Amino acid sequence: MSAPxxxxxxxxxxxxxxxxxxxxxxxxxxxxxDRAAILALPYTLKSLPPTGHVVREGDRPNCSCLxxxxxxxxxxxxxxxxxxxxxxxxxxxxxxLQNSLLHYADHxxxxxxxxxxxxxxxxxxxxxxxxxxxVGMAMWYDTLVDGSIFREWIANNSRRDATTSLAxxxxxxxxxxxxxxxxxxxxxxxxxxxxxxxDALGLTSIHVNRTLKxxxxxxxxxxxxxxxxxxxxxxxADAGDFSEEYLHLPPAATHSVP
Amino acid sequence: MSAPxxxxxxxxxxxxxxxxxxxxxxxxxxxxxDRAAILALPYTLKSLPPTGHVVREGDRPNCSCLxxxxxxxxxxxxxxxxxxxxxxxxxxxxxxLQNSLLHYADHxxxxxxxxxxxxxxxxxxxxxxxxxxxVGMAMWYDTLVDGSIFREWIANNSRRDATTSLAxxxxxxxxxxxxxxxxxxxxxxxxxxxxxxxDALGLTSIHVNRTLKxxxxxxxxxxxxxxxxxxxxxxxADAGDFSEEYLHLPPAATHSVP
DNA sequence: CGCCGGTTTGAGTCCATTCAAGAGGAGTGG
DNA sequence: CCACTCCTCTTGAATGGACTCAAACCGGCG
Numbered sequence: 001m002s003a004p005x006x007x008x009x010x011x012x013x014x015x016x017x018x019x020x021x022x023x024x025x026x027x028x029x030x031x032x033x034d035r036a037a038i039l040a041l042p043y044t045l046k047s048l049p050p051t052g053h054v055v056r057e058g059d060r061p062n063c064s065c066l067x068x069x070x071x072x073x074x075x076x077x078x079x080x081x082x083x084x085x086x087x088x089x090x091x092x093x094x095x096x097l098q099n100s101l102l103h104y105a106d107h108x109x110x111x112x113x114x115x116x117x118x119x120x121x122x123x124x125x126x127x128x129x130x131x132x133x134x135v136g137m138a139m140w141y142d143t144l145v146d147g148s149i150f151r152e153w154i155a156n157n158s159r160r161d162a163t164t165s166l167a168x169x170x171x172x173x174x175x176x177x178x179x180x181x182x183x184x185x186x187x188x189x190x191x192x193x194x195x196x197x198x199d200a201l202g203l204t205s206i207h208v209n210r211t212l213k214x215x216x217x218x219x220x221x222x223x224x225x226x227x228x229x230x231x232x233x234x235x236x237a238d239a240g241d242f243s244e245e246y247l248h249l250p251p252a253a254t255h256s257v258p
Numbered sequence: 259m260s261a262p263x264x265x266x267x268x269x270x271x272x273x274x275x276x277x278x279x280x281x282x283x284x285x286x287x288x289x290x291x292d293r294a295a296i297l298a299l300p301y302t303l304k305s306l307p308p309t310g311h312v313v314r315e316g317d318r319p320n321c322s323c324l325x326x327x328x329x330x331x332x333x334x335x336x337x338x339x340x341x342x343x344x345x346x347x348x349x350x351x352x353x354x355l356q357n358s359l360l361h362y363a364d365h366x367x368x369x370x371x372x373x374x375x376x377x378x379x380x381x382x383x384x385x386x387x388x389x390x391x392x393v394g395m396a397m398w399y400d401t402l403v404d405g406s407i408f409r410e411w412i413a414n415n416s417r418r419d420a421t422t423s424l425a426x427x428x429x430x431x432x433x434x435x436x437x438x439x440x441x442x443x444x445x446x447x448x449x450x451x452x453x454x455x456x457d458a459l460g461l462t463s464i465h466v467n468r469t470l471k472x473x474x475x476x477x478x479x480x481x482x483x484x485x486x487x488x489x490x491x492x493x494x495a496d497a498g499d500f501s502e503e504y505l506h507l508p509p510a511a512t513h514s515v516p
Numbered sequence: 517c518g519c520c521g522g523t524t525t526g527a528g529t530c531c532a533t534t535c536a537a538g539a540g541g542a543g544t545g546g
Numbered sequence: 547c548c549a550c551t552c553c554t555c556t557t558g559a560a561t562g563g564a565c566t567c568a569a570a571c572c573g574g575c576g
Contacts, residue, residue, distance in 0.1 A: 076413045079499040080422075084413035098402050106406050106504040126395070133391040137384070140398040144356050147401060148364050150408035155334045155342035157416040158460025162532070164338075193554065202416025207532055209556065225541075226554080241337040246364040420564070451522065465564055467524060483573080484522080 016118060017041060019092035020066050024138040026250055027145075037132050041125070043118040054109040054117060055099050063119040065096040070115030071191060075199070076107045085200035087149065088112070088173070088192075090180045097143065101125070113191045145248045152246045157202040160241060162211045165201050167240030170221065174230055175244050190228045215239070274376060275299060277350035278324050282396040284508055285403075295390045299383070301376040312367040312375060313357050321377040323354040328373030329449060333457070334365045343458035345407065346370070346431070346450075348438045355401065359383070371449045403506045410504045415460040418499060420469045423459050425498030428479065432488055433502050447485045473497070 017039050024030065024038065043066070048054065054072065055061050067089050074086040074095070086107060089095045099105035100122045129136030152172075156165045174185030183189065194212065198205040212228070215221050220236040222229050230236055237243070275297050282288065282296065301324070306312065312330065313319050330353050332344040344365060347353045357363035358380045387394030410430075414423045432443030441447065452470070456463040470486070473479050478494040480487050488494055495501070 074409070076409065078413060078417045078422075080418075082417040084417045086409045086412050098405060101399065102402055102406065102506050104503055104506065106506070107409060129395055129398070130391040133388040133394055136391055136394050136398065137387055140387070140394065140401060141359065143398060143401045143405060144360055147356060147405045147408055148360065150405055150412060151332070151334065151344045151365060154344050154408060154411050154415060155336060157412060159336045159340040159342045159457075160338070164336075195554075199417075204533060205555085206534085206557090210532095213556085245362055248360050248362065248364070453522075462565060463523085464525090464566085468564095471524085 016045070016068065017043065017066070019068060020094065023092040023094075023142065024135065027141045027248075028134065028138050030134055030138065034132050034135050037128055038135060041120050041128065043120045045116065045118055047114070047116050048111040049114055050111050052111040052115075054111070055096055055105050057105055057108045059099070059105040060103055061096065061100045061105055062122050063096070064094055064100040064122060064125055065109070066118040066120060067091055067093045067095050068116040068118055071112040072109060072115055072117075073112050073196070073200075074107050074109050083199045084202070085196060086153070087146070088200065090176060090182060092180055094139070094142065097125075097139065098146075112196065148246050148248055153200075162201070162203055162207055163214060164239065164241055166197070166203075166208065166211050167215060167220065167236050168242045169197070169201060169240075170215075170228060170230060171233075171237050171240050171242035171244075172247070174233070175247060175249070179247070179249050185230065186233055187229050191226060193226065274303070274326065275301065275324070277326060278352065281350040281352075281400065282393065285399045285506075286392065286396050288392055288396065292390050292393050295386055296393060299378050299386065301378045303374065303376055305372070305374050306369040307372055308369050310369040310373075312369070313354055313363050315363055315366045317357070317363040318361055319354065319358045319363055320380050321354070322352055322358040322380060322383055323367070324376040324378060325349055325351045325353050326374040326376055329370040330367060330373055330375075331370050331454070331458075332365050332367050341457045342460070343454060344411070345404070346458065348434060348440060350438055352397070352400065355383070355397065356404075370454070406504050406506055420459070420461055420465055421472060422497065422499055424455070424461075424466065424469045425473060425478070425494050426500045427455070427459060427498075428473075428486060428488060429491075429495050429498050429500035429502075430505070432491070433505060433507070437505070437507050443488065444491055445487050449484060451484065 021035055021038050030038075044063075054065050057076065069091055072089045072093075072095050074089075076084045076086060078084065095109050095117075099107070099109070125139075129139060149172075156168050160168065170190075171185075173190060174188055177183045177188045178185045193205075194208045195205040198208045201208065203211075212221075212223060215236070216223055218235075218239070220230070220232045220239060222231050279293055279296050288296075312323050315334065325347050327349055330347045330351075332347070332353070334342045334344060336342065353367050353375075357365070357367070383397070387397060407430075414426050418426065428448075429443075431448060432446055435441045435446045436443045451463075452466045453463040456466045459466065461469075470479075470481060473494070474481055476493075476497070478488070478490045478497060480489050
């Protein structure tokens, strides 16, 4: 690990971990030393094709994994062979703090699209958190927000019908894509199959298909190949019982939508 | 909810916050200074009757809340008037880190039984985490484990049928009660109504009732008034697709069961 | 004793599933 | 450029697990 120098050590070193820095600063300001320490984290780059595994359930990983580009998801398998998708992750998300810090992977993390990731040794993260407590706090906050989204998913998959929960999920994607600077909540690309949507909602892909058509019929969304475009935000949010407080985004992270 | 005024440590201060210390040391060793700092946290005691609110959805709490005795739960309401129970908490759990640190309560926390809680000002927790990074790490770990349980609940409520998910939940209660030193996984008291079980599983109380009777008929459990006793651990765990890795308990925390 | 919250049971209904089959696109290789 | 294949999407019909509605049963408690 190199010393946190104010000058650029490597031309692109800073830019590679920049998404992490951006994410951690969403909630709490960090000073120059904090920022330098984050950017000085050691890492290994890797590229994975769709369905490639970042980590498998049951592994004992010793690296965390920062998602640099593309979309990834967490999943768990049940004994009856069904799959449950637990979370969807975008650029800047640290997708494997949980498994790495806890020493045991209670779920898998896989690429949804082609992704690029940076593997960061667990020990480096622990040292960072101990030496720079503000950074540790920031990562803790990130974990708290993840937990908030998990809670919303429990309610979404337990107490909302298919139409409502699908609309809700589409809203969440829109807001998070916007917050990550990857698009507009009103018009974003969603590179996810109906099969995967079904596993994220606890439904069957057949019913997801029918529900998508229903939302389309209601004029809330339009669809093209394997992607969904939201056309009526307000009505979709109402249909999905969606309000974004649970994402705990700072005001600056989202644009106001009339 | 208003902030209870921090009180000066009393003679029995150490024993009051001891459950917190015990919980935080489950995963990582802490040194004497760390332990002393935890026990020196300011707090206000409060007792709540069943259904009493620790925090309400939409509040902006400035205190976290440590559960000293009794059972509490987190819940969210959906627009159709349904309730989703997101977590059950036992002695030693810090039940409101999420809402307090994130400044906005995305869900409510309520007493299931009569409970005793210690309110701890948010600022004191933040200062503790910054001044004693190992303690900050320990709290972060605790949040990570909470997240792991949330994930399991997503899968449980999405991809398991009523019989399996109920059996799973009964197993989780048993292991956690045992780990908290409150009883034996083979024979524990469960002060929860079928209505509440239903809201935790995304079912109706009527169906929970029938499913409980089914498990009883299979000889996996026996029931008395408002409490459940597990009689056949192994078979219940099999029926519930349960393995306790997701609880991330240290080996010492659970007794081996033949 | 009579209320009251929780439990139990029955009968009918419905949302989502299963089963089955066809249509559409994207990529591959001849 | 055209098969050919694979994967996903789409649609229909029948089934089923969980729900709704409704009523009776309990046990604790004022």
